Amino acid sequence: MSYDLLTRPWLSVRTGDVREEIGLRELFERAHELTDIEASPPPGASGLWRVLTVIAARVTGLDDMTLSDYEWGERQAEVLERGAFDQEAVEKYFGKHEGRFDLFDAGRPWLQDPRLREECKGRSGVNKLVMSRPAGNNQVWFNHATALDPPPVPASEAVFHLLTQLYYGPSGQCTPRVVSGTSGGNSKAGPLRRTISFHPLGRTVFESLVAGIPPAYLCDSGGADLAPWEAEELPDPLGVPPRPSGLGGVLAGRFQHAVLLEPSADGESVVDAWITWAWRDRELPAEDPYLVYQQNKEGSFYARQADASRALWRDFDSLLLEDIGDEHRRRPAVLAALEDLRGTLLPVLRVRAFGFDQDGQTRDKEWTVGVTPALLALASDIRVARAISDMRQAAERVQQHLRWALRDVWIALNDPSNGDGKPQRKDVSEGPWPAQGAYRYWARAEGIFWRRVRERRFDSVVDDFLRLGLEVYDEVTDSAGSLPRAKRAIELKRGLIYKARAPIGKASRTSKTKERV
Numbered sequence: 357m358s359y360d361l362l363t364r365p366w367l368s369v370r371t372g373d374v375r376e377e378i379g380l381r382e383l384f385e386r387a388h389e390l391t392d393i394e395a396s397p398p399p400g401a402s403g404l405w406r407v408l409t410v411i412a413a414r415v416t417g418l419d420d421m422t423l424s425d426y427e428w429g430e431r432q433a434e435v436l437e438r439g440a441f442d443q444e445a446v447e448k449y450f451g452k453h454e455g456r457f458d459l460f461d462a463g464r465p466w467l468q469d470p471r472l473r474e475e476c477k478g479r480s481g482v483n484k485l486v487m488s489r490p491a492g493n494n495q496v497w498f499n500h501a502t503a504l505d506p507p508p509v510p511a512s513e514a515v516f517h518l519l520t521q522l523y524y525g526p527s528g529q530c531t532p533r534v535v536s537g538t539s540g541g542n543s544k545a546g547p548l549r550r551t552i553s554f555h556p557l558g559r560t561v562f563e564s565l566v567a568g569i570p571p572a573y574l575c576d577s578g579g580a581d582l583a584p585w586e587a588e589e590l591p592d593p594l595g596v597p598p599r600p601s602g603l604g605g606v607l608a609g610r611f612q613h614a615v616l617l618e619p620s621a622d623g624e625s626v627v628d629a630w631i632t633w634a635w636r637d638r639e640l641p642a643e644d645p646y647l648v649y650q651q652n653k654e655g656s657f658y659a660r661q662a663d664a665s666r667a668l669w670r671d672f673d674s675l676l677l678e679d680i681g682d683e684h685r686r687r688p689a690v691l692a693a694l695e696d697l698r699g700t701l702l703p704v705l706r707v708r709a710f711g712f713d714q715d716g717q718t719r720d721k722e723w724t725v726g727v728t729p730a731l732l733a734l735a736s737d738i739r740v741a742r743a744i745s746d747m748r749q750a751a752e753r754v755q756q757h758l759r760w761a762l763r764d765v766w767i768a769l770n771d772p773s774n775g776d777g778k779p780q781r782k783d784v785s786e787g788p789w790p791a792q793g794a795y796r797y798w799a800r801a802e803g804i805f806w807r808r809v810r811e812r813r814f815d816s817v818v819d820d821f822l823r824l825g826l827e828v829y830d831e832v833t834d835s836a837g838s839l840p841r842a843k844r845a846i847e848l849k850r851g852l853i854y855k856a857r858a859p860i861g862k863a864s865r866t867s868k869t870k871e872r873v
Contacts (some may be wrong), residue, residue, distance in 0.1 A: 357619050360458050362456040365378055367380065367393060381843075383408075385441070385446060388441070390561040391560060395516060398725040399520040399723055402523065403543075404517075405564075410583050416435045422573075426812070428573060436697075443811060456586070457585065459511060460619045468616045469615070472616040474534065480630050482506045484542055506711065508625035509625055509626045526543075526718040526720075527717050530712060533633060543612055549712070551711050551712070552647075552724075553662060553688075554671075554690075566695060567785070575606045577600060579600065581603065593614070594636055600642035613633065627692055629671065636744055648688060658840060664723075672809075673745035673748050677742070678692060702733050702839050705730060706727055709725065759793060766788075796831060
């Protein structure tokens, strides 16, 4: 049984408006012609771009951890100037690892562990593989693929579900696995679980891949630089996980789950799966170069979590600034390295974000994808980048005060105190108005934000957001009616929104930025 990802047409790509499906080898041969890869679901696409980045680094030599900062930048510029991947290098790499990209290979299926067939007493089921399907005792809501009738998954789609499990899989109970007398039925979370990652997006797949290769010297931790398909032997599940090092180790060597897919009789789909733990020992930490990191109260940095309700533009300043004062955020390392391309590729690069809103264990809420305008070059002007950050913070400050105002007016209208003093009822919640206000506010605040960024106009930014906040406040509270009691409460609480202005004597950096930065 064979499904060779190098030659089988499983990747959906686009050249302008023309769409087609190709294999992995053709993708690298024609990367300079292809506009983009259309991969779904977004978590699977996030994993795919990391895998492709490892391969791109191998065939360009940008995986060399001995190169200095300057030398690595020079090599990246040379690769971009060439305009395409070297065909001989592509063939040499895939020839060296021939057979390792077969999804259903008996001995070394791609990114899978064939030993699970013997080490697991039971199977996990194909519904467990697809995160959008109900599995086990979960309720059936949007997908009616029950355990009694699990539809097969086409092999071309199963690849992305495999990647989703490996990168974003849950922690906790899993299919039991017995290795050399040691059994276990729980696993640790995948390395990207509940995160949002940011990837450079060029005009072609070639540009996206080369710009998306992080400097290799940032990933040198002294361990072996190997992706799973490059290792000679399968890992020892009872041993110590390898120290993540190099692009292969950091981007594709930190999986905490072991997976095996069961192909259909014709080898065109997946009909079953095993999903279990990969290691018993603790994993070794590593920072992913596509994530935003922020500091906690203890001074440690952690990856920013995905939030499906948070629009991408609210993280735009995190892509420009190395440190943001209000939350001590660090931008992704791959984007920080792109500043050397400011005279060539940087002005046309956009950023694509893949997020998966999850909890730390088993609950999967929603995945998201978004693309920024080609404005990364703004990072080269620190005054503009700071002004953009101040504008984002002003928008959030106004929304916070709008939420308080809507909460308080709702309580006032539903409590005998009518907002005078402490509420007399303890069972009055903040009500539905704050959520309604947030939905209306953020949808329109984005237009204000991008318009001012395009115009490079950062003066009096809080005024635009204040006007929007007041408009939304009136719209949401309009349903309260015109009784004097309601009007009184609405007008009393309106003043909370005005308090979003910067306190006197503590003017923000925005006020110092004058008319145009």
